[in-house]
Amino acid sequence: MILFENVGLRYGIGAEVLRDLTFRIDGQSFQFLTGPSGAGKTSLLRLLFLSLRPTRGLITMFDHDTATLSKDGRATLRRRIGIVFQDFRLLDHMTTYENVALPLRVLGKDEDTYRAEVVELLQWVGLGNRIDALPPILSGGEKQRAAIARAVIARPQLLLADEPTGNVDPNLGQRLLRLFIELNKTGTAILIATHDIALMDEYDARRLVLHEGRLHVYE
């Protein structure tokens, strides 16, 4: 599904922050991305999310060479990837329902065609009673679940999560992990970037470890 071949990345004229990355992410797979702070996790996530271009190497996503894609082509491809940010990035003037439905609205879909689906998903992530709530009054865990729901509502083939348990207590972290596992069972490939060793120990999955810009894969 996604293939990195000898990918390198540098910002400006600085040293390479990512070096010779060669790995693949298969459909329906589950993996953790970890490594010390500054190892390049966020940069790798941004490459995976087409928000950065590599300075060298080849990235193939869903059978497309990303280097040859137009801006709109990148936007179209991005719709097949969901992302959950550590800081949630929910829009404060929109209700939970509207935040979660946003990717479908952006696709130009009529609300009648997705209302039931959004409500169903909100119920599934435990936000059935928070449909009309605005993000500022949601708890951290609720915001995280709303962000996850928004990331998966358009049924992406890959879900990227940046430190999803960084702002929640261990108990909530375990619940969130359970949610990701359930999503993976529905066929979505998952990549969770995290520092949380305890979280990774909870679930036996592939580990991508970044160290000094190089990637080590532990199957």
Add this chain to the structure above:
Amino acid sequence: MSTSEPLDRRVESLAEPWDELEATPLRSQGPQVATAIVPQNSIAGRSLTAVVAIMTFLAALTAGAVMMVMSAASDWRADVGREVTIQVRPMTGRDMEADVRKATEIARAAPGIADVRAYTKEESARLVEPWLGNGLPLDELPIPRMIVVKLWNGPPPDFAALRKTLAGQVPSAGLDDHRRWIDRMRTMAGTAVAGGVTILLMVLLVTILSVTFATRGAMAANRPIVEVLHYVGATDGFVASQFQRHFLKLGFRGGLIGGAVAIALFGVLQAANSWLTGTAGGDEAEALFGTFSIGFTGYLAILGQIVLMALVTALASRQTVRRTLKTID
């Protein structure tokens, strides 16, 4: 992939990770009216509307003032240009009354003349009264006599031919077509109009710049929305159109407020002018500024400015969105 399955069927097969947390029943309906993607009543948006309103008001005021100067200048020129005078000077051995009558006849017979009126001896005396005082023995003073010749609106008569006829038949008469005065007036009016237009252009430029910067300021508050839309897969065109539509509305609202206040102000000035007509101050003001009417062209210019402000706001927002998207990607 199994993602092709309907979500509800997929969900049914799953364990509920949050089931023990949720006791409250699910609400069956989401909101009925979708919230706009760009917040409608933000502080930044209101400030932008105020800036656009104030700048449009100032620009409209300048445009109206320039229109009034243009119209007044053209009235001054027209008034002076529609009148010429024949001066009959006293000359030894000639009958002045006969010369005045003859000159009047010649003027009346010329084509393009609407009216000819000779000043009487007493009226001529009154003209010099401010300098010489009253109660003078007029017969002893060689006071020239004036004949006022009013012209038709249209092409000017042949002054050269009239001057020649007068010189041949009434040697004591001279024709003054106010050419030098009109030339000076034209230069003065032209300078006033050019100055006004320059000021108007500068005000418009300042307006465009301040509206552009205010729009960028308001857009800065919306950067998180641009980013989120980008991350959920919106194309650049979609994001730009959302903001452009919103800012076009804001700009139009601001422009409409500023333009409407300016139009109302001109209306009040015009009404006040008509109430004051006949009073000394009113007549002076009317002589200087005309009727305070900016005319159809003036109102059209203000409407044009309203549209211009709305477009500037929309385009500035579009440009800012594009720039923001470039920094994200």
